[in-house]
Amino acid sequence: MTDQHFQVAIIGAGPAGMAAACTTTKAGLHTIVIDDQKDSGGQVYRNLKANHSLSPTYLGDSYYAGTKLSNDFAACGANYLTDCTVWQITNSHEIALVSCGKAELITADYIIIATGAIERAMPVKGWTLPGVMSVGGAQTLLKQAALGADEAVFVGSGPLLYLTVWQYINAGLSVRAVLDTTGRSQWLSALPFAPLAFLQPDMLAMGQKWLREIRQKVDVITNVEGVEIAGRSRVEGLSYTTSSRERIDLPAKYVFLHQGVIPNINLSMATGLEHRWDQKAHYWTPVTDATGKSSDEQIYIAGDGNGVGGAKAAAITGRLSASAIVARYGKPRLMAQLYYKLRHLHFLSIRPFLDRLYLPEVRFRIPQNDETIICRCEAVTKADISAALGSGATGPNQLKAFSRAGMGRCQGRTCGLMVQEMIADHTGQSMAAIGYYRLRPPVKPITLAALASLEGTWPQ
Amino acid sequence: MATVNDAAVCVRRSTAASKRPVVIIGAGIQGCATAFFLSQRGQPVIVLDKDHVGRHASGVNAGGVRRLGRDINEIPLSLVAMDWWHQIDQLLDIEDGFHQQFYVKVALDDAGANLAGNRIQQLEKAGFKHEKWVEPEQLHRRIPHLTKSIIGGVLVEGDGWALPWRITRAFYEQAVKLGAEFRTPVSVQSLDYVGDHWQVTTNVGKLETDNVVNCAGAWGSQIAKMVGDDMPVEAHAPMLVITDRQPLFLDAVIGVMGGTLSLKQLDNGSMVIGGGMRGVADPDQNKTQLTPVGLSKFVMTAGRVFSHLRDVSILRAWAGIEGYTADNLPFIGRGSQPGIIHGFGFSAHGFQLGPGVGEVLSDLVMARQPRVDISPFAPHRFSKLS
Numbered sequence: 013m014t015d016q017h018f019q020v021a022i023i024g025a026g027p028a029g030m031a032a033a034c035t036t037t038k039a040g041l042h043t044i045v046i047d048d049q050k051d052s053g054g055q056v057y058r059n060l061k062a063n064h065s066l067s068p069t070y071l072g073d074s075y076y077a078g079t080k081l082s083n084d085f086a087a088c089g090a091n092y093l094t095d096c097t098v099w100q101i102t103n104s105h106e107i108a109l110v111s112c113g114k115a116e117l118i119t120a121d122y123i124i125i126a127t128g129a130i131e132r133a134m135p136v137k138g139w140t141l142p143g144v145m146s147v148g149g150a151q152t153l154l155k156q157a158a159l160g161a162d163e164a165v166f167v168g169s170g171p172l173l174y175l176t177v178w179q180y181i182n183a184g185l186s187v188r189a190v191l192d193t194t195g196r197s198q199w200l201s202a203l204p205f206a207p208l209a210f211l212q213p214d215m216l217a218m219g220q221k222w223l224r225e226i227r228q229k230v231d232v233i234t235n236v237e238g239v240e241i242a243g244r245s246r247v248e249g250l251s252y253t254t255s256s257r258e259r260i261d262l263p264a265k266y267v268f269l270h271q272g273v274i275p276n277i278n279l280s281m282a283t284g285l286e287h288r289w290d291q292k293a294h295y296w297t298p299v300t301d302a303t304g305k306s307s308d309e310q311i312y313i314a315g316d317g318n319g320v321g322g323a324k325a326a327a328i329t330g331r332l333s334a335s336a337i338v339a340r341y342g343k344p345r346l347m348a349q350l351y352y353k354l355r356h357l358h359f360l361s362i363r364p365f366l367d368r369l370y371l372p373e374v375r376f377r378i379p380q381n382d383e384t385i386i387c388r389c390e391a392v393t394k395a396d397i398s399a400a401l402g403s404g405a406t407g408p409n410q411l412k413a414f415s416r417a418g419m420g421r422c423q424g425r426t427c428g429l430m431v432q433e434m435i436a437d438h439t440g441q442s443m444a445a446i447g448y449y450r451l452r453p454p455v456k457p458i459t460l461a462a463l464a465s466l467e468g469t470w471p472q
Numbered sequence: 473m474a475t476v477n478d479a480a481v482c483v484r485r486s487t488a489a490s491k492r493p494v495v496i497i498g499a500g501i502q503g504c505a506t507a508f509f510l511s512q513r514g515q516p517v518i519v520l521d522k523d524h525v526g527r528h529a530s531g532v533n534a535g536g537v538r539r540l541g542r543d544i545n546e547i548p549l550s551l552v553a554m555d556w557w558h559q560i561d562q563l564l565d566i567e568d569g570f571h572q573q574f575y576v577k578v579a580l581d582d583a584g585a586n587l588a589g590n591r592i593q594q595l596e597k598a599g600f601k602h603e604k605w606v607e608p609e610q611l612h613r614r615i616p617h618l619t620k621s622i623i624g625g626v627l628v629e630g631d632g633w634a635l636p637w638r639i640t641r642a643f644y645e646q647a648v649k650l651g652a653e654f655r656t657p658v659s660v661q662s663l664d665y666v667g668d669h670w671q672v673t674t675n676v677g678k679l680e681t682d683n684v685v686n687c688a689g690a691w692g693s694q695i696a697k698m699v700g701d702d703m704p705v706e707a708h709a710p711m712l713v714i715t716d717r718q719p720l721f722l723d724a725v726i727g728v729m730g731g732t733l734s735l736k737q738l739d740n741g742s743m744v745i746g747g748g749m750r751g752v753a754d755p756d757q758n759k760t761q762l763t764p765v766g767l768s769k770f771v772m773t774a775g776r777v778f779s780h781l782r783d784v785s786i787l788r789a790w791a792g793i794e795g796y797t798a799d800n801l802p803f804i805g806r807g808s809q810p811g812i813i814h815g816f817g818f819s820a821h822g823f824q825l826g827p828g829v830g831e832v833l834s835d836l837v838m839a840r841q842p843r844v845d846i847s848p849f850a851p852h853r854f855s856k857l858s
Contacts, residue, residue, distance in 0.1 A: 102762075106764065419787075452762070452788050452789055454787075454789060457786060457787055459782065459786070460771050460775065461775065463771045466764060467772050472779060
């Protein structure tokens with residue numbers, strides 16, 4: 013790479029990052045987009061170009077809705093690094109990255125972090141057995157490699173679960189069952205927000221369509237509780253309790269779990285930006301103003317990484333942050349900003365309903381069995397965490413030293429919230445008071461040779 | 473020199489020097505070890521820490537337990553500490569607390585070999601024989617993965633490593649068993665001599681004591697200032713990385729003559745790589761910032777020793793906050809006012825010294841003569857010069 017300094021560096025090429033890049037380049041700002049995938053689109057519009065040749069187009073309209081944005085991004089003229097890992101942002105706004113095995117530092121006047129969302133873990137008994145995967149993972153295989161498994165059981169809740177089941181049956185795969193864990197109390201707390209959700213009738217209609225078409229082909233069992241996945245060396249089946257208190261056993265070779273997505277705050281936290289606990293949505297989210305400006309004046313956070321809002325909202329927040337940056341170069345776009353803010357509010361209108369409906373109950377957020385694993389990298393069970401809490405660990409960071417939870421390859425990405433919930437359960441403290449793991453670079457693993465390459469060539 | 477067993481017997485016979493509990497400020501390895509030895513000697517203690525046990529450098533350092541490469545003035549204390557390390561399991565009621573291996577600083581070039589030669593001569597003149605030159609063939613026999621280009625090294629048999637958090641925690645737990653009281657998080661706001669004793673004002677109330685032991689590490693200068701002692705330390709953040717698990721290949725700790733590296737492999741296969749490259753410390757905020765170029769430098773040095781580690785992943789990098797003195801020797805000794813004892817500024821090599829420092833500081837509290845010369849660590853050695 014020849015340039016080392018940019019006016020705007022955008023991390024992530026999902027809807028927020030792509031939209032932001034379109035806006036900054038249109039205003040003439042020297043922009044770079046850095047993404048860890050081979051192709052733009054993020055998770056939601058993954059592999060869009062290749063999937064245009066699919067017949068039938070089983071991935072659906074909500075997926076192909078990303079086509080215009082992807083095309084605009086491809087034509088926008090931003091510098092674009094694919095397959096590139098950002099592993100640190102320093103206080104002086106150096107971005108440390110690894111591209112093609114080589115580490116580099118670039119700098120930017122402004123940084124937009126657009127690293128999207130990750131799935132909330134669903135630690136039911138047996139969730140780490142081979143054959144169990146997240147629904148997001150199953151969807152990735154479908155989009156990226158046209159791979160799927162017949163007779164899978166989908167368990168959990170949330171729009172992504174139903175979208176993926178719908179895509180599965182559209183693709184001609186058979187689905188054994190959908191076990192919906194949404195409880196009655198969630199419906200009750202969500203209902204008051206249903207009128208607001210009607211501001212987005214197209215979204216509701218799409219959900220209705222998915223449900224209708226799924227029900228024609230698949231058993232959808234609601235109010236499911238007590239899910240346990242069984243098997244010795246891999247999944248053999250699962251059992252659950254129905255609303256009529258009946259215990260059902262179901263043989264299964266594949267189980268896909270999902271209970272919503274949460275902001276991917278790994279980079280923003282490791283950068284030392286301020287975060288807050290969102291009690292309603294039940295996740296950590298960066299502290300920002302309406303344009304996504306974080307506690308560091310030079311860093312903006314756009315898209316689901318700044319509170320989950322879905323793909324359309326993400327694109328709008330990308331434009332909002334980008335136009336705020338354009339304005340700081342003396343080119344205010346007041347009408348555009350107002351328009352983006354209103355569009356954002358519009359897209360968010362369905363969130364209070366969805367957030368309440370699909371916030372999993374605590375019995376699905378922390379394991380119910382002592383032997384269930386919480387930290388899968390280090391094989392730390394619920395019992396291990398309880399023991400550490402009993403011997404005096406008071407917070408998530410101390411608990412690492414006591415139990416090794418969060419110290420493995422994923423550095424707490426998966427277990428972070430579960431560990432915190434267990435501390436909350438044990439001490440009665442609020443999640444906000446307990447805080448999160450102290451995250452550190454590298455935000456993603458990098459090799460020794462790659463890190464050393466900042467200073468020279470690894471010896472032979 | 474008295475043997476450790478003699479010391480252990482006679483310390484147990486002693487009785488409390490003071491009825492008021494001794495107040496130790498700082499629950500790192502030095503504070504916890506001092507609390508342990510004082511409790512063992514029957515002296516009531518209260519340990520205060522503004523955070524929690526082992527929160528900073530003591531909990532997150534590289535864990536090197538070495539005599540190798542120490543300043544000549546520090547060697548006697550390091551040897552005393554090593555006596556304790558050899559019986560650390562019995563002392564702290566733990567298993568495999570000290571991974572005794574060998575520690576070698578390899579010479580990568582002639583400059584390194586010259587440094588090694590001078591070092592060994594200098595030590596022999598002072599009467600120390602624990603550091604020995606080893607030829608490359610012998611090193612390759614003992615560490616087969618070592619890069620072929622090394623030309624020898626300085627080695628100490630019996631040095632090794634320990635898990636810092638575990639040892640600091642074990643000193644804490646044993647001290648508590650023996651009656652020590654830990655209050656955290658409690659920060660000291662002022663120290664005032666009133667009549668014939670000290671009044672310790674904290675954010676949660678006042679304490680009275682005859683003896684204050686300052687083991688506050690990077691924050692030690694601030695505590696010293698409260699009792700009128702000018703003992704400057706600079707806070708730095710030595711950086712470390714830990715790697716993914718690898719097949720076990722290394723049962724030694726590796727450094728480089730004239731370079732910045734310490735590399736060891738833990739039981740689970742992960743490697744801890746450090747060596748003193750500094751990040752940016754912000755002691756007021758309890759924060760550290762890692763510098764990518766600094767990380768890159770010592771990782772490159774690791775590559776010069778073990779090139780086969782090229783594709784091993786780094787999972788995490790971190791830094792603890794540590795206090796460095798101008799000559800990189802600690803402050804150990806009495807303050808200018810009665811009842812004040814200092815033990816801080818270990819300049820990133822205090823972990824191994826911990827048990828020795830605990831013994832010495834408790835000697836000072838109990839008005840006993842320490843069994844090593846601590847004059848090189850005099851608290852006022854810099855202010856005297858000015």
